[in-house]
Amino acid sequence: MAKFMDVHSGFHGVTPAELDAAHEADLKIEGEEGVHFERAWLDPEQGKVFCLSTGPSKEAVQRVHEKAGHPVTEIYELTAEA
Amino acid sequence: MAKFMDVHSGFHGVTPAELDAAHEADLKIEGEEGVHFERAWLDPEQGKVFCLSTGPSKEAVQRVHEKAGHPVTEIYELTAEA
Numbered sequence: 001m002a003k004f005m006d007v008h009s010g011f012h013g014v015t016p017a018e019l020d021a022a023h024e025a026d027l028k029i030e031g032e033e034g035v036h037f038e039r040a041w042l043d044p045e046q047g048k049v050f051c052l053s054t055g056p057s058k059e060a061v062q063r064v065h066e067k068a069g070h071p072v073t074e075i076y077e078l079t080a081e082a
Numbered sequence: 083m084a085k086f087m088d089v090h091s092g093f094h095g096v097t098p099a100e101l102d103a104a105h106e107a108d109l110k111i112e113g114e115e116g117v118h119f120e121r122a123w124l125d126p127e128q129g130k131v132f133c134l135s136t137g138p139s140k141e142a143v144q145r146v147h148e149k150a151g152h153p154v155t156e157i158y159e160l161t162a163e164a
Contacts, residue, residue, distance in 0.1 A: 005123055005132050007089075016162035023164035041087055041134075043158035050087050050132070050158075052123075076125035076132075080098035082105035 012047035025068040033060040088157040094129035107150040115142040
């Protein structure tokens, strides 16, 4: 399993409740792709959402986000952490 | 205290040991600014480092990174997490 950070842009003004709903939508279907979304963080002023996940591939992470209705194009494989 | 994610670019080919050293340099001086760097993640292929921190302001986070020798310009205040 690899670890990933994906970054969504343009989410200005998103509320905490909307973030929760989006994260729940991911959690509901992530098992189909062997992915787990550990955490999501929101900066509504700059419109960014960061999602930390584990999974078999970037493509699997992308498929979950796409099926959940919030596709992402910016995704990073995290090979080290400190 | 607020929570922040900052993003460093251009760190292609950075090793896990170099990430550890950079993170240690932050930890050593972060107290001066009332900041704590909780975690740092590296994607050496795309040259990205993500740092999650808590602190009084973006400027305080920036000052720690600058004093530690790796200034950052991209920083987000995280007002919600899921």
